[in-house]
Amino acid sequence: MVDARTLSAVGAQSSEPVSRHERKQRTRQSLINSALRLLRDRSFAGLSLREVAKEAGIVPTAFYRHFASMDELGIALVEQSMRSLRLMIRDARRNPETYGDAIRSSVQTLYDHVRAHEEHFRFLTRERYGGVGPVQVAIATELRLFGSELAVDLGRFEGLNTWSAEDLRMMADLIVTAMLGTVTDLVDVRAPDQEADAEITRVARKQLRLIVLGVAGWRSDTP
Amino acid sequence: MVDARTLSAVGAQSSEPVSRHERKQRTRQSLINSALRLLRDRSFAGLSLREVAKEAGIVPTAFYRHFASMDELGIALVEQSMRSLRLMIRDARRNPETYGDAIRSSVQTLYDHVRAHEEHFRFLTRERYGGVGPVQVAIATELRLFGSELAVDLGRFEGLNTWSAEDLRMMADLIVTAMLGTVTDLVDVRAPDQEADAEITRVARKQLRLIVLGVAGWRSDTP
DNA sequence: GGTTACAGTGAACATGTGTGCACTAACAAG
DNA sequence: CTTGTTAGTGCACACATGTTCACTGTAACC
Numbered sequence: 001m002v003d004a005r006t007l008s009a010v011g012a013q014s015s016e017p018v019s020r021h022e023r024k025q026r027t028r029q030s031l032i033n034s035a036l037r038l039l040r041d042r043s044f045a046g047l048s049l050r051e052v053a054k055e056a057g058i059v060p061t062a063f064y065r066h067f068a069s070m071d072e073l074g075i076a077l078v079e080q081s082m083r084s085l086r087l088m089i090r091d092a093r094r095n096p097e098t099y100g101d102a103i104r105s106s107v108q109t110l111y112d113h114v115r116a117h118e119e120h121f122r123f124l125t126r127e128r129y130g131g132v133g134p135v136q137v138a139i140a141t142e143l144r145l146f147g148s149e150l151a152v153d154l155g156r157f158e159g160l161n162t163w164s165a166e167d168l169r170m171m172a173d174l175i176v177t178a179m180l181g182t183v184t185d186l187v188d189v190r191a192p193d194q195e196a197d198a199e200i201t202r203v204a205r206k207q208l209r210l211i212v213l214g215v216a217g218w219r220s221d222t223p
Numbered sequence: 224m225v226d227a228r229t230l231s232a233v234g235a236q237s238s239e240p241v242s243r244h245e246r247k248q249r250t251r252q253s254l255i256n257s258a259l260r261l262l263r264d265r266s267f268a269g270l271s272l273r274e275v276a277k278e279a280g281i282v283p284t285a286f287y288r289h290f291a292s293m294d295e296l297g298i299a300l301v302e303q304s305m306r307s308l309r310l311m312i313r314d315a316r317r318n319p320e321t322y323g324d325a326i327r328s329s330v331q332t333l334y335d336h337v338r339a340h341e342e343h344f345r346f347l348t349r350e351r352y353g354g355v356g357p358v359q360v361a362i363a364t365e366l367r368l369f370g371s372e373l374a375v376d377l378g379r380f381e382g383l384n385t386w387s388a389e390d391l392r393m394m395a396d397l398i399v400t401a402m403l404g405t406v407t408d409l410v411d412v413r414a415p416d417q418e419a420d421a422e423i424t425r426v427a428r429k430q431l432r433l434i435v436l437g438v439a440g441w442r443s444d445t446p
Numbered sequence: 447g448g449t450t451a452c453a454g455t456g457a458a459c460a461t462g463t464g465t466g467c468a469c470t471a472a473c474a475a476g
Numbered sequence: 477c478t479t480g481t482t483a484g485t486g487c488a489c490a491c492a493t494g495t496t497c498a499c500t501g502t503a504a505c506c
Contacts, residue, residue, distance in 0.1 A: 271462075
């Protein structure tokens with residue numbers, strides 16, 4: 001009996017006339033957002049199609065109009081979360097990269113973006129290891145690519161422009177892992193305490209500093 | 224109709240007369256092993272009570288004779304996996320701790336233990352972030368404790384005996400995170416290629432070396 | 447203005463799930 | 477030998493899940 005369109009899935013938007021594709025993309029986004037919302041306290045594996053559909057305000061079968069399976073939804077989540085990550089390094093790049101203060105500003109932009117798109121980062125860090133399906137391989141692939149980019153960036157620094165590509169990659173991976181650990185600490189804190197946040201970022205800066213200090217004494221040999 | 228004891232859940236052991244508690248603990252272990260086996264390609268969240276019970280060769284309701292819920296099984300898995308981890312550092316400690324070669328021997332024992340108890344380490348790394356239930360907090364707690372121990376160990380080294388407890392902790396956490404990343408790489412490799420393993424451990428050594436090199440230039444100030 | 451494409455509905459299915467209940471047979475203790 | 481414990485069984489229930497099917501009303505197209 002209910003009209004399929006008049007009160008659409010996304011909730012009553014201020015009734016602007018929107019195209020059909022527009023509307024479809026809107027409930028598609030609604031599905032994604034619903035999933036992210038539910039993922040606050042569940043892992044992707046423990047997430048059912050019906051649940052997501054209900055949260056988005058559509059009937060289970062309508063889900064298939066947007067995704068062929070839950071895995072496909074997962075991929076979409078990876079893409080969207082990765083976009084957040086890329087926006088972050090874009091931000092990080094345009095900051096003052098004076099060797100001394102690059103650490104502080106990098107951690108700061110990391111922190112800002114994590115707090116701004118908490119669900120994305122929570123999803124990425126959770127499913128990086130947790131998931132086993134296509135989601136995990138998608139994240140792994142994207143993260144590998146991300147590591148490559150960071151390696152290139154690192155190569156531009158003072159003491160690092162003589163390093164081999166392999167060593168740069170090694171260092172980049174170490175930084176990525178360490179920072180993802182920081183992200184996990186940030187998104188899993190129960191009450192977003194201001195003081196706790198300060199402590200976490202402080203440790204993150206120290207870890208980064210320790211790594212960077214190692215550059216001075218580096219020699220690539222020793223198999 | 225089937226005899227409940229004569230052909231017990233654990234499979235026909237060579238018919239030694241075993242006590243009752245013995246037998247119970249045996250199927251309990253069988254449940255744990257079955258779970259670990261299933262966890263090879265599933266996350267703990269996507270694991271059902273019935274599935275585990277069937278894999279262990281008992282009927283679903285008998286599961287409750289051993290665990291009140293799946294979460295409780297998860298805790299048992301954490302305990303058992305953590306035992307592997309502790310055995311590892313016990314091994315690592317008795318190795319030659321000459322500052323220069325500590326890295327090589329540490330990574331080697333890490334590698335040996337990971338390959339020897341792959342399921343345990345896979346479970347730990349997967350559910351450390353992936354899980355959300357009691358399992359994750361149990362792992363987090365144990366891992367925090369583990370970090371403390373490592374911090375104490377680090378404090379005994381040459382250049383580190385003057386460091387503050389906080390800084391030692393920071394370094395220990397960095398090392399733990401990095402090494403858990405290595406473990407993930409090891410247990411998620413599809414074909415346990417000998418060459419791939421060598422590469423992974425090589426990178427792990429380099430990362431560890433980079434961190435240790437940073438110790439030389441460390442100054443604890445800079446808030 | 448009539449026709450088509452299609453996002454959405456609702457009923458239905460087969461299957462898997464967690465859990466309660468009454469029961470059984472062997473062990474351990476009296 | 478008797479008796480109580482208990483690990484295990486089998487049945488049953490209520491419910492959630494993924495997926496199918498025929499359908500409907502509207503936006504888009506000729």
